[in-house]
Amino acid sequence: MQPTNDRDEAIEGVGTAVFEERRLYDGATVRRQAPADQATVRRSNLGLVLRHLRDAGPRSRARIAQDTGLNKATVSSLVAELADRRLVTAGDVDRAGSVGRPGLIVHLDGRTVCGIGVELNVDYLAILVIDLRGEVILEDRVALDVDELGPERTLDEVARLVSQGLDAASRRGATPVGLTVAIPGLVRSGDGVATYAPNIGWHDVPVLDGLRARVDLDCPIRVENDANLSAxxxxxxxxxxxTPDLVYLTGEVGVGGGLIVEGRLLRGAGGLSGEVGHTSLGDPERTCGCGRRGCWETVVGLTALLTAAADPDDPVHDHGRDLETRLAELAARADAGDRRTLDALDQVGTALGNGAAVLINVFNPQVVLLGGYFAVLGRFFTEPMAAELRERVFGPDLAGARIVLSTLGFTAAVRGGAHVALEAVFDDPTLVPVSGAEELSPAPAARS
Known part of the structure; x- marks a missing residue:
């Protein structure tokens, strides 16, 4: 939103203002004409200051005013309210720069609020609870055969995991402001229904209603595609x-894509974009989990790798074991020179390059990020993938794209979910109640 100045605040409730919001999550630029009433202007500017501290880091009130275009008196008032809501705090004295009494450096705080991200996938459930500064309150992943368990029992396990997260948040004095659940398949976000998630055998499962019935949570619950949240x-x-133009590829049993175009999540007309694993880039003789033949994930999905690398009774196929442990075992075999494992990795790397070339030719991203197991075993995929990309990408130098291994690993979807949950506070800091008119207290030590 455009910042307002003191004159704007002096005439609150008079006239109108046009607000433009660029939102990553909903993929829309909203331009709306709305009355510039006192509450609207105030919320806008509180959010502006809070986001600026998150994105630019700690700084003095004078620097915030300079950066945002608000004047110093307005910033002082906004910072005081954010402090009353325990969303910011003050630290060291700012001794740099101007003449006059030095000010205090303002830090993002927000230890009293948290966002929860949960992911359910083919063979695990995961949870992440973080506060407004991004500090972890709880992080856990549980091996689970979701397809075998079925929707109802899986949602029971999700509810149990969320309850653990709520207990951990309560012990830290943090109140949840949102829960986002990641699903590996098509999701109708409006009513939280997993319409089609073939790799876990779900059809029209009311995830949102199911969790509402199981968890006593007084905040919004969202259900979203896992690749979108990872992106x-x-x-x-x-x-x-x-990075304004980015393609993220999940590396799971299923393969999905999260597409960021000009800094916004690309959803498509029906919100169903990103199902790149079901493009016809695979083996036409192989049947996909979706029931069709020749999908890309039949040659690059985790099942394709495990099938090529090991016999069915091999421990790496055991869904009851932690996925990263199984992948570490495959990596150890490859490092030891096992021919079958190396050949399987080479086949996946080549097929991965083939599909990534199509995505680069269509979307011309700056970065293609490999997530999930693609990132864990990425060093084995690099060479065959690069050879395929050089052969198939139309533009020179891979059309300017870089192939990057994600450092978020299997936590990407839950991190994206927690981030989306916390966005509500940055959109409207007044959602967090005032804790009392207190002076700014010293900030805790900055995180590393």
């Missing part, structure tokens, strides 16, 4: 953060 996490906090 959001990479854009917000990954090694390529704020």
């Amino acid at each position: 959001i996490a990479e854009w917000a906090m990954g090694p390529e953060a704020r």
Whole structure:
């Protein structure tokens, strides 16, 4: 939103103002005409200051005023209210720069609020609870055969995991402001229904209603595609953060794509974009989990790798074992020179390059991020993938694209979910109640 100045605040409730919001999550630029009433202006400017501290780091009130275009008196008032809501705090004296009494450096705080991200996938459930500064309150992953368990029992396990997260948040004095659940398949986000998730055998499962019936949670619950949330996490906090044009590829049993175009999540007309694993780039003789033949994930999905690398009774196929442990075993075999494992990795790397070339030719991203197991075993895929890309990408030098291994690993979807949950506070800091008119207290030590 455009910042308002003191004159704007002096005439609150008079006239109108046009607000433009660019939102990553909903993929829309909203331009709306709305009355510039006192509450609207105030919320807008509180959010502006809070986001600026998150994105630019700690700084003095004078620097915030300079950066945002608000004047110093307005910033002082906004910072005081954010402090009353325990969303910011003050630290060291700012001794740099101007003449006059030095000010205090203002830090993002927000230890009293948290966002929860949960992912359910083919063979695990995961949860992440973080506060407004991104500090972890709880992080856990549980091996689970979701397909075998079925929707109702799986949602029971999700509810149990969420309850653990709520207990951990309560012990830290943090109140949840949102829960986002990642699903590996088509999701109708409006009513939280997993319409089609073939790799876990779900059809029209009311995830939102199911969790509402199981968890006593007085905050919004969202249900979203796992690849979309992973792309959001990479854009917000990954090694390529704020890259405006980015393609994220999940590396799971299923393969999905999260697409960031001009800094916004690309959803498509029906919100169903990103199902790249079901493009016809695979083996036409292989049947996909969706029931069709020749899908890309039949040659690059985790099942394709495990099938090529090991016999069915091999421990790496055991869904009851932690996925990263199984992948570490495959990596150890490859490092030891096992021919079958190396050949399987080479086949997946080549097929991965083939599909990635199509995505580069269509979307011309700056970065293609490999997530999930693609990142864990990425060093084995690099050479065959690069050879395929050089052969198939139309533009020179891979059309300017770089292939990058995600550092978020299997936490990307839950990080994206927690980030989306916390966005509500940055959109409207007044959602967090005032704790009392207190002076700014010293900030805790900055995180590393």
